[in-house]
Amino acid sequence: CAAHRVTVLPGDGIGPEITAVALSVLEAAGQAEGETFTFTEALIGGAAYDATGDPYPDATYRACADSDAVLLAAIGGYKWDSLPSASKPETGLLRLRSSLNAFANLRPAKVIPDLADASSLKREVLEGVDLLIVRELVGGIYFGQPRGFGERDGEKVGFSTDIYSESEVERIAHVAFKAARTRSRRLTSVDKANVLEVSQLWREVVTRVGAEYPDVELSHMYVDNAAMQLIRNPRSFDTLVTSNLFGDILSDEAAMLTGSLGMLPSASISNDGPGVFEPVHGSAPDIAGQDKANPLAMVLSAALMCRHGLGIPAVAGRLEAAVAAVLASGVRTGDIAQPGKQTIGCKAMGRALLEA
Amino acid sequence: CAAHRVTVLPGDGIGPEITAVALSVLEAAGQAEGETFTFTEALIGGAAYDATGDPYPDATYRACADSDAVLLAAIGGYKWDSLPSASKPETGLLRLRSSLNAFANLRPAKVIPDLADASSLKREVLEGVDLLIVRELVGGIYFGQPRGFGERDGEKVGFSTDIYSESEVERIAHVAFKAARTRSRRLTSVDKANVLEVSQLWREVVTRVGAEYPDVELSHMYVDNAAMQLIRNPRSFDTLVTSNLFGDILSDEAAMLTGSLGMLPSASISNDGPGVFEPVHGSAPDIAGQDKANPLAMVLSAALMCRHGLGIPAVAGRLEAAVAAVLASGVRTGDIAQPGKQTIGCKAMGRALLEA
Numbered sequence: 114c115a116a117h118r119v120t121v122l123p124g125d126g127i128g129p130e131i132t133a134v135a136l137s138v139l140e141a142a143g144q145a146e147g148e149t150f151t152f153t154e155a156l157i158g159g160a161a162y163d164a165t166g167d168p169y170p171d172a173t174y175r176a177c178a179d180s181d182a183v184l185l186a187a188i189g190g191y192k193w194d195s196l197p198s199a200s201k202p203e204t205g206l207l208r209l210r211s212s213l214n215a216f217a218n219l220r221p222a223k224v225i226p227d228l229a230d231a232s233s234l235k236r237e238v239l240e241g242v243d244l245l246i247v248r249e250l251v252g253g254i255y256f257g258q259p260r261g262f263g264e265r266d267g268e269k270v271g272f273s274t275d276i277y278s279e280s281e282v283e284r285i286a287h288v289a290f291k292a293a294r295t296r297s298r299r300l301t302s303v304d305k306a307n308v309l310e311v312s313q314l315w316r317e318v319v320t321r322v323g324a325e326y327p328d329v330e331l332s333h334m335y336v337d338n339a340a341m342q343l344i345r346n347p348r349s350f351d352t353l354v355t356s357n358l359f360g361d362i363l364s365d366e367a368a369m370l371t372g373s374l375g376m377l378p379s380a381s382i383s384n385d386g387p388g389v390f391e392p393v394h395g396s397a398p399d400i401a402g403q404d405k406a407n408p409l410a411m412v413l414s415a416a417l418m419c420r421h422g423l424g425i426p427a428v429a430g431r432l433e434a435a436v437a438a439v440l441a442s443g444v445r446t447g448d449i450a451q452p453g454k455q456t457i458g459c460k461a462m463g464r465a466l467l468e469a
Numbered sequence: 470c471a472a473h474r475v476t477v478l479p480g481d482g483i484g485p486e487i488t489a490v491a492l493s494v495l496e497a498a499g500q501a502e503g504e505t506f507t508f509t510e511a512l513i514g515g516a517a518y519d520a521t522g523d524p525y526p527d528a529t530y531r532a533c534a535d536s537d538a539v540l541l542a543a544i545g546g547y548k549w550d551s552l553p554s555a556s557k558p559e560t561g562l563l564r565l566r567s568s569l570n571a572f573a574n575l576r577p578a579k580v581i582p583d584l585a586d587a588s589s590l591k592r593e594v595l596e597g598v599d600l601l602i603v604r605e606l607v608g609g610i611y612f613g614q615p616r617g618f619g620e621r622d623g624e625k626v627g628f629s630t631d632i633y634s635e636s637e638v639e640r641i642a643h644v645a646f647k648a649a650r651t652r653s654r655r656l657t658s659v660d661k662a663n664v665l666e667v668s669q670l671w672r673e674v675v676t677r678v679g680a681e682y683p684d685v686e687l688s689h690m691y692v693d694n695a696a697m698q699l700i701r702n703p704r705s706f707d708t709l710v711t712s713n714l715f716g717d718i719l720s721d722e723a724a725m726l727t728g729s730l731g732m733l734p735s736a737s738i739s740n741d742g743p744g745v746f747e748p749v750h751g752s753a754p755d756i757a758g759q760d761k762a763n764p765l766a767m768v769l770s771a772a773l774m775c776r777h778g779l780g781i782p783a784v785a786g787r788l789e790a791a792v793a794a795v796l797a798s799g800v801r802t803g804d805i806a807q808p809g810k811q812t813i814g815c816k817a818m819g820r821a822l823l824e825a
């Protein structure tokens with residue numbers, strides 16, 4: 114069978130280290146299942162800006178568009194923080210998402226019992242937490258027009274527009290209802306409809322789409338309440354669907370609850386092109402190049418890519434099994450270090466994964 | 470000396486019950502210090518809508534504007550959830566804030582050691598948590614224009630504008646820096662400047678105002694990261710300042726962390742008129758009228774009003790001491806019930822406070 118064409122974007126900070134591990138493990142798992150990959154590396158973020166002056170060069174766009182899936186590590190770092198907005202690594206990431214129309218960001222937050230002690234939350238609150246946040250990723254206030262700076266009553270103003278159309282809400286709602294069907298059939302739509310018109314449209318459309326999924330129990334919650342309930346009783350949630358901005362905030366909150374940010378993968382899916390698969394964590398510039406990074410979220414992102422982007426679930430299964438096996442064997446990277454367990458570096462974790 | 474003129478807004482749900490307790494305790498504490506009050510009751514929220522068709526009748530505005538301070542309990546309930554936006558209780562609250570120009574919302578989130586076990590967070594994470602969120606309350610996406618519904622490419626859109634002017638950011642920044650000075654002189658400004666122009670202006674102005682407060686250590690944090698750090702290490706924060714929307718989300722998150730939402734007061738201050746003092750918790754329609762509500766946040770809101778709105782700190786001290794004494798005596802309302810402590814109702818809590 115033909116090789117799966119993967120565009121690989123190592124990006125900044127710890128990105129290259131965790132990418133190296135993920136690709137070697139992915140290749141080994143593929144081999145075991147008779148699947149091959151061609152990896153095309155391309156630049157994004159600060160690395161791309163340094164090399165080309167553009168955080169998302171056209172060559173990178175073309176490589177991504179012309180592949181079966183995109184595997185991204187992480188972008189950003191202090192070094193580029195004071196660049197003008199258009200040159201910032203983050204802008205490269207936003208353009209990547211938008212150019213591939215990767216509108217559905219799936220962020221699972223599942224507690225790994227072995228690692229639950231690293232969470233700030235009490236063990237009994239965390240038990241059984243397994244939720245999925247479906248975040249709209251290419252609309253809302255991240256991209257809405259008009260935006261910029263202007264003058265009002267003789268002084269400067271800054272403004273951004275939060276806007277959604279019916280079809281933008283419809284397509285993300287369908288993804289969320291379908292995802293809820295593969296889980297426990299409960300969907301919570303999060304908005305701020307008591308204040309924002311854009312949320313009122315959101316709620317109206319999600320409710321309407323819900324009529325097509327009578328087997329899924331839909332409820333609505335205000336974002337401030339959701340931020341509270343995630344802490345009070347995270348187990349009460351199954352699938353959540355929300356806008357770009359609220360999803361940014363709530364998915365990070367949910368990730369932190371689990372206590373193992375370094376373990377969480379995400380998928381950003383389009384309806385008609387390659388998806389982008391990436392860890393939830395950032396580029397951690399403070400530990401970059403020190404062989405301290407945790408590559409497991411990146412490996413699990415590769416697993417998500419195999420399952421949802423490339424249609425090779427057997428390879429995904431092997432990757433996930435390898436991660437479970439190394440955790441069970443008692444080795445940990447620094448971020449998930451535990452008393453009585455051996456702390457190892459990024460490369461050693463890679464070797465442990467290959468053995469498993 | 471003349472009586473302090475307080476406009477009292479019991480509102481909806483448990484509002485009237487907790488108001489009755491707060492007023493009786495306030496009156497007793499005032500008497501002990503030789504201070505008297507005139508209470509003018511007025512309608513707001515669902516109660517106002519039911520009586521007049523308007524969730525913030527003009528008579529209420531006039532009573533508030535013509536008083537030294539406003540004491541508000543809570544608004545809202547399922548009953549009014551399907552009304553058109555303009556009639557909703559929440560709209561009444563937003564109009565109250567805006568009409569009084571109560572632009573600075575101060576929301577302390579302090580862990581009460583006796584009650585820390587009610588939190589989802591581990592005791593060691595919570596220890597010593599004492600933070601203050603300064604939320605801009607009359608600008609941003611809550612009030613920005615243009616907003617509403619429209620058409621784009623032949624389909625319906627909903628939109629809201631997040632906008633701040635320099636002077637709006639300046640005045641809230643000054644409040645925050647001054648508040649930080651009375652605390653441990655560390656201020657974290659929270660924004661999403663890597664994506665939003667409105668946040669870029671926010672960051673620029675806060676930084677500029679910061680130059681006038683060289684003794685306060687200013688840092689900036691993205692809102693998604695703040696949502697994480699509040700869980701990972703809430704103790705690392707002292708004073709936070711942020712926009713209306715981010716403040717809504719983060720202050721509720723921070724309140725829930727403490728484990729005692731029913732204990733948290735807030736103040737909304739203007740530069741040139743009466744402030745609004747209210748509990749952080751909502752109207753809890755599910756337990757309304759059952760004598761189960763916790764009146765302590767309302768009593769502590771009355772204390773904040775005495776200290777910051779009326780300039781009678783001695784009365785505030787008496788109210789706070791009474792709350793501390795009843796907690797120490799071991800009585801609890803249902804929301805903060807603890808094994809080995811006596812659970813009592815709202816009225817009984819009022820009697821206990823009066824005795825204390």
Ligand SMILES: CC(C)[C@H](C(=O)O)[C@@H](O)C(=O)O
Binds near residue numbers: 206
């Ligand atoms: C880096 C930033 C632009 C990005 C976002 O806000 O979407 C990040 O926080 C994320 O959630 O992937």
Ligand SMILES: CC(C)[C@H](C(=O)O)[C@@H](O)C(=O)O
Binds near residue numbers: 307717
């Ligand atoms: C009721 C609602 C409009 C209000 C807000 O969003 O400001 C509430 O959540 C609050 O924080 O006081």
